[in-house]
Amino acid sequence: MQGLPELTIGRWLVAWIPIFLVLVLMMGLRMSGGKSGAVSWVASLLIGAYFFGGDLKLLASGTVKGLWTTVWVLYIIWGAMTLYNVVDVTGSFKVIASTFTRLTHGNKLLQLLVLGWAFPSFIQGVCGFGVPVAVSAPLLVGLGFDPILAVVTALIGHSWAVTFGSLGSSYSVLVRLTDLDPTRLATFGALFLGVACVMVGFSIAHYYGGWRAMKESVPAVLWLGLSMGAMLNIMCNFVTPYVASFTAGMVGLLVGGLVVTKLKAYRPKDGIPLQEAGTEPFGFHRAFSAYYLLIGVVFVVYLIPPLKNWLNTLWEIGMPYPETKTVFGYTNKAVKTYAGIKMFTAPGTLIFASALLAYLYYRMVKLWPQGGGKTVLNKSLRQAIGATLTVMTMSMMAVVMMETGMTSYLANGMAKYFGAAYAIASPFIGVLGAFMTGSNTNSNILFTGLQREVATLLSISPFVILGLQTAGGAIGNMFCPMNVALGTGVTNTVGREGECLKATTLYTIVQCLVIGALAWLMLYMLFPGMK
Amino acid sequence: MTQASPQTGAPQASQAAVFKKKYKITGMVVSVVIMWLDYFLVHQGLVANDMGIVNIGMAIMFVGAAVAYYFG
Numbered sequence: 001m002q003g004l005p006e007l008t009i010g011r012w013l014v015a016w017i018p019i020f021l022v023l024v025l026m027m028g029l030r031m032s033g034g035k036s037g038a039v040s041w042v043a044s045l046l047i048g049a050y051f052f053g054g055d056l057k058l059l060a061s062g063t064v065k066g067l068w069t070t071v072w073v074l075y076i077i078w079g080a081m082t083l084y085n086v087v088d089v090t091g092s093f094k095v096i097a098s099t100f101t102r103l104t105h106g107n108k109l110l111q112l113l114v115l116g117w118a119f120p121s122f123i124q125g126v127c128g129f130g131v132p133v134a135v136s137a138p139l140l141v142g143l144g145f146d147p148i149l150a151v152v153t154a155l156i157g158h159s160w161a162v163t164f165g166s167l168g169s170s171y172s173v174l175v176r177l178t179d180l181d182p183t184r185l186a187t188f189g190a191l192f193l194g195v196a197c198v199m200v201g202f203s204i205a206h207y208y209g210g211w212r213a214m215k216e217s218v219p220a221v222l223w224l225g226l227s228m229g230a231m232l233n234i235m236c237n238f239v240t241p242y243v244a245s246f247t248a249g250m251v252g253l254l255v256g257g258l259v260v261t262k263l264k265a266y267r268p269k270d271g272i273p274l275q276e277a278g279t280e281p282f283g284f285h286r287a288f289s290a291y292y293l294l295i296g297v298v299f300v301v302y303l304i305p306p307l308k309n310w311l312n313t314l315w316e317i318g319m320p321y322p323e324t325k326t327v328f329g330y331t332n333k334a335v336k337t338y339a340g341i342k343m344f345t346a347p348g349t350l351i352f353a354s355a356l357l358a359y360l361y362y363r364m365v366k367l368w369p370q371g372g373g374k375t376v377l378n379k380s381l382r383q384a385i386g387a388t389l390t391v392m393t394m395s396m397m398a399v400v401m402m403e404t405g406m407t408s409y410l411a412n413g414m415a416k417y418f419g420a421a422y423a424i425a426s427p428f429i430g431v432l433g434a435f436m437t438g439s440n441t442n443s444n445i446l447f448t449g450l451q452r453e454v455a456t457l458l459s460i461s462p463f464v465i466l467g468l469q470t471a472g473g474a475i476g477n478m479f480c481p482m483n484v485a486l487g488t489g490v491t492n493t494v495g496r497e498g499e500c501l502k503a504t505t506l507y508t509i510v511q512c513l514v515i516g517a518l519a520w521l522m523l524y525m526l527f528p529g530m531k
Numbered sequence: 532m533t534q535a536s537p538q539t540g541a542p543q544a545s546q547a548a549v550f551k552k553k554y555k556i557t558g559m560v561v562s563v564v565i566m567w568l569d570y571f572l573v574h575q576g577l578v579a580n581d582m583g584i585v586n587i588g589m590a591i592m593f594v595g596a597a598v599a600y601y602f603g
Binding site: 032033034035037038039041042056057059060061063064067068319320321322381382385386388389390392393 | 556559560562563566567570573574576577578580582585586588589592593596597599600603
């Protein structure tokens with residue numbers, strides 16, 4: 001444990017305090033994310049100074065680095081909010097809602113599964129970075145779902161697709177930080193995430209309507225979950241992991257739209273008349289055009305490598321930071337550009353560009369109301385400001401914890417105290433990384449080395465353990481305050497982040513326990529000695 | 532005095548609640564602005580290795596966080 005104080009149970013428990021504070025204040029006392037984040041940031045400073053030897057320079061550096069990292073997320077939040085309001089102000093959500101109600105024969109569960117699971121998974125495949133939550137949660141609200149249900153569904157729905165989403169950015173970190181066979185790394189990641197995919201469907205159904213809804217959802221979840229999970233595994237093992245989530249999400253959308261809605265189990269009962277097509281004031285495709293534009297813009301920029309590479313070189317913003325060190329020697333090296341943002345390929349830019357194109361389109365087809373611009377700006381400011389505060393304070397806390405070595409200390413403690421049951425704890429380390437940083441990629445950057453080291457010490461397969469790490473990091477995306485704040489921000493439910501966290505806690509724990517237990521069985525019962 | 536406190540305390544509390552509700556959005560915007568302006572001050576202090584500036588910057592950051600806590 002280079003640069004960290006000696007591992008003791010007391011200090012290890014103290015290092016958990018900022019995280020526990022976030023959970024207790026938000027979930028127990030129902031405080032808003034901004035308030036909880038502010039308190040936890042102060043706690044992280046005090047603990048960082050007194051227990052981990054952070055000086056003023058290090059703590060200040062962690063604080064402003066944390067602030068800087070929010071630019072990326074806030075850019076997405078503000079963009080998504082603008083896009084949502086552009087669509088909303090034209091009355092398009094009513095048309096989308098009416099069309100989906102007709103197609104799904106008014107079955108809310110099917111709407112939730114297709115638009116809250118398959119759709120965000122598809123977006124995650126290409127874009128990620130919180131965009132799936134920011135886009136599909138307001139869409140579900142527009143369909144008449146309770147905002148918290150919409151946020152929780154989008155958070156759970158996209159999680160399984162994160163590792164191999166965003167064109168494989170999180171997976172590529174695993175490959176880059178180890179010297180292990182990339183295909184075998186992908187095999188185990190895809191195996192655990194394929195299992196998680198099916199559990200995601202049941203989790204959404206359970207949150208929507210308990211055991212009864214779960215029972216009702218069985219045919220749809222099996223069709224969607226098995227087709228998406230199977231495609232993910234086929235792509236990772238036989239084609240390329242980099243577009244695995246994208247392909248799986250596309251299959252999910254096709255199966256959701258063409259197969260599941262026609263299943264016998266979901267046909268309307270005899271005697272209930274079907275709503276006629278053509279009762280909407282304008283067509284579905286016109287109403288949905290903003291999202292077509294978003295998909296088009298993302299495809300053009302992300303799937304044409306020469307264009308993406310060229311845009312990447314045009315404008316990057318970022319600040320330099322000096323080296324900082326704790327009294328124990330935990331060092332954060334000096335950087336010329338910390339968390340640089342390539343402005344022309346940043347997801348926020350793509351969303352804002354889509355919103356602008358959508359605005360121009362709606363004007364052209366005469367759907368844009370008078371004074372619409374002012375309404376969009378006012379609504380976006382009111383909706384986004386609370387989420388902005390949450391993201392800022394949480395990120396400050398998280399980076400202070402990372403820079404003082406507290407996060408690594410927590411992970412080392414889990415490795416030491418769990419011993420032979422490490423396989424079950426391993427995905428939770430991935431979750432911890434995602435909770436702190438809001439990203440599967442960053443979770444992998446933080447903990448790939450540690451997980452590999454522990455696997456070597458315990459003489460168990462590093463492929464399995466790293467598969468658990470990245471699967472945990474992906475699942476943790478439904479549980480991290482930054483994504484939760486993003487969801488509450490775009491659905492105008494700021495201050496209710498605790499409710500979302502409370503809901504996703506259960507599903508995070510269950511999914512991690514299941515994949516952890518599966519890995520444990522593989523390592524110690526089914527294939528002992530597997531490398 | 533002891534009898535007067537609860538009587539004056541309640542209206543004061545409701546006044547504070549009204550104030551908080553009325554200026555909630557403004558207060559949150561102010562805290563975001565304070566923290567972001569302060570970002571550049573603290574960063575300048577770090578790059579120049581001037582701990583005096585960093586000290587002042589962190590004090591302002593606490594004020595920003597306190598405003599965020601109050602209105603958040």
